[in-house]
Amino acid sequence: MITEPSAYFPTGYRSARSAFLKACAAAGLRGIARAHPSAAARDGKPLFLDTATIGPRDAGSALLLISGTHGVEGYFGSGVQTGLLHEGLARRVPKTAKVILLHALNPYGFSWDRRVNEDNADINRNFVDHASPPVNKAYEALADAIAPKDISDDALTAANAKLRAYSETHGAFALQEAISRGQYDFPDGLYFGGRRPSWSARMLYDIFRDELAQVKKLMVIDFHTGLGIHGEGEMISEDLPGSAPYLRAKRLWGARVKSSEAGESVSAPLTGTIDKAFATWMRTGELTFAALEMGTVAAREVFLALRKDNWLHRIAGAAHSAATSIRREIRGAFYPDSRDWRRKAWAAAHEVVGAALEAL
């Protein structure tokens, strides 16, 4: 009997997946494994996106829990999913409702300790019309400074000076938005939304169509890390304050709910997100969507880790001698090696999932 919640948190993609599948089996759930058609895991073996469903197929209301949208952030979401199963999630779901656990939406990123997928694409910027994607002029102006091709101290100092000048003119939040909003013109850059629907995006749509399109009431929690204050969890909504879905989110999750579109959140407004995709897919039913975002380390540390990871994979190559330390750095930025942080992350997740289960 595990009582220490941090024990649910995994040490790698492979062990995370087997712990999740074991917990599903112990709860009497049969999963569906979707194998990635091309990308391989860091251990050379296949990658999978797994789903498991609790409750009847024709349920009128549903809760979807997504882990690993941003690869390396999947340690958190996976740990939560496995922990919830161990603590009797299957017994807490009302008879007329269902809960779908989607494990490792971006298994490549999870396995390689990267935020992006096998094509350097950010899954949570990928849901756009790729024939005419959104334009991000501010990113364009800063592209070389955001994702430098040289990460020596001198080069980074020069790049940071350029970003600081932008921030002094336009404000710190405008800089954050320029960097992280999503961009579709620099495939080697950061927060690249891709040139086409990713495998993960297509699988997510399939799951929606097969399992959720007929549901009258859908709640989604997408588990993320890396933004905000260490150990604090925010429920990021992309709905505007006063709107019906925002008010529903507030009723469920209270003060944790912050609208990124209204500038309340630790996140800037974003393009091509899963939240926006679900809002267009869901034609008749009622959708309440939030990303649980757990703060980890300082924003500048997260950003530096992302730039180094980008340089490693796009310029230097994964076999470079700096690979191990960069990998450790990016993993630490999204998954602090701290029992205290994991307890807080677990507590926040447990609370928001509990509130959603009550409302099913």
Ligand SMILES: [Zn+2]
């Ligand atoms: Zn994320």
